[in-house]
Amino acid sequence: MARVEVVYSPAPREIDCVALEVAEGATVLHALRESRLLERHPQIDLASAKVGVWGRVAPLSQVLREGDRVEVYRPLTVDPKEARRQRYRRQRISGNPTR
Numbered sequence: 001m002a003r004v005e006v007v008y009s010p011a012p013r014e015i016d017c018v019a020l021e022v023a024e025g026a027t028v029l030h031a032l033r034e035s036r037l038l039e040r041h042p043q044i045d046l047a048s049a050k051v052g053v054w055g056r057v058a059p060l061s062q063v064l065r066e067g068d069r070v071e072v073y074r075p076l077t078v079d080p081k082e083a084r085r086q087r088y089r090r091q092r093i094s095g096n097p098t099r
Contacts, residue, residue: 002026004064006035008044008072016040022064028053029060031070044072 001021008016018035026034028051038044050073052058057073064070 002064002066002068004031004066004068004070006031006037006070006072008037008041009074010041010043026064027060028058028062028064028070031064032060032072035070037072049073049075 002024003019003021004026006018006020010016016037018037020031020034022031022034029046032038032046032051038046046060050057051060052071052073053062053064053068055071
């Protein structure tokens, strides 16, 4: 048996994390199914959603090891560069530096 975590963030500052034990040779898909994450969050479409292990995109067929963290990624709603520009503009207007 291997202990793994399955994590999904349905919204900013909200996390659904499940710790579980999977059989040796279990894949990312097995862990997702055992965690019941897909039942609690029906908006996750594995055909289009990206999943990863420890921050690196991984196929659903990847075999898991002890201590792995399976992550389901939300699609980006704003380009990260554009979000940074918007924050900079707001801070410049308000006079609050980020240091």
